[in-house]
Amino acid sequence: MQALVIVGHGSHLNPGSSTPTFSHADTIRETGVFDEVREAFWKEEPSFREVLRTLESDEVYVVPLFISEGYFTERVIPRELRLEGWDVSAWDSEDGVSATYATSRATDVEKTVHYCGPAGTHDSMSDVIVRRAESITGESDMGAGFGLAIVGHGTERNENSAKAIQYHADRIRESGRFDEVKALFMDEEPEVDDVTEFFESPDVVVVPLFVADGFHTQEDIPEDMGLTDDYRTGYEIPTEVDGQRIWYSGAVGTESLMADVLLERAAEAGADVRGVDDWTQSEPEGVADD
Known part of the structure; x- marks a missing residue:
């Protein structure tokens, strides 16, 4: 068993x-x-x-x-x-x-x-990030004109916290899937507060690399980016900030x-997963390298 x-x-x-x-x-x-x-x-x-x-x-x-x-x-x-x-x-x-x-x-x-x-x-997380971006914009073939911001917490106490964010940003950037791809953080530079300063693209999709939606993804990040002054009043998707349209997806882990x-x-690791038809979902194109 x-x-x-x-x-x-x-x-x-x-x-x-x-x-x-x-x-x-x-x-x-x-x-x-x-x-x-x-x-x-x-x-x-x-x-x-x-x-x-x-x-x-x-x-x-x-x-x-x-x-x-x-x-x-x-x-x-x-x-x-x-x-x-x-x-x-x-x-x-x-x-x-x-x-x-x-x-x-x-x-x-x-x-x-x-x-x-x-x-x-895991390398497949790059595919999940792309799928998350597709799901919030409704564009399965987004590319020209779109930038992607992958947001992590970041912390000086654990350098690996930032490495995972940067790793997937590098992989997706190399795929050519978006015009621009940046890794941004809440508690270290470059900070998500200044998201519009890091992109020239008219549309920027922001995907937080968090497991679940909570205080950071539902309250802090939307307010920090200028989507709203008070998260309790809500905000539109996309929201225009400094002349750019920001598409905010919420936690990728969902x-x-x-x-x-x-x-x-x-x-x-050796688990016998034979019998799963094409795993559980179809993968987005253009990121996975295996």
Whole structure:
């Protein structure tokens, strides 16, 4: 038997924080390729520490629904799962975006755990970002005249937080899919507050590389960009700011194509996903290189 565990951060303050995790788990559960599919959280129930005890399967694939490699994916989750002899070097990721998977034993439940890199650094996330941009504009062949801003939180405490954003910006830029592609941040330079200063394109699509919609994506970023003075009054899509049309998408993690990324992470770690017809969604054209 094989099981899939999708682990997310969760929140005591934002009830919608866990929604994408449950939604993508449901999508994968419906494919029937795993005997068991579970969700687990740091700030909600079921917890990281308890989730393996709820499984009957001996073979478990754990995929973090996190954006970047860092404190939670490298230390907290392996510790709470009690992975025997865990060492982050087993991921063989020296650049902060290349973690694949490492196989360990969960000592207290005697299960084999294939611990995967975070969903946010997988190459297929570039496709999800493009799909998100397409869905908010309604343009499946957007290109000329469109710029793309990929927005991350950014933090001086963890340099890998910015690396994931820049990685996907570079990949999408190289694809030639948009006239301009920039990586912007909330808490470091270049800042999303000044989004119009970084683009010449008349239309700019802004996609936050966040797992779930919350305070940052629903309140801070729209106000910082000048879409509205008060998020509670709402704003139009697109909104004209400094003579440019800003198309704001909200968190990329809510995009249904995310389920494919989770499946691919597990498949690369050895999960048998045969029987899923063309995964769960069709991919956008022009970014994936495999």
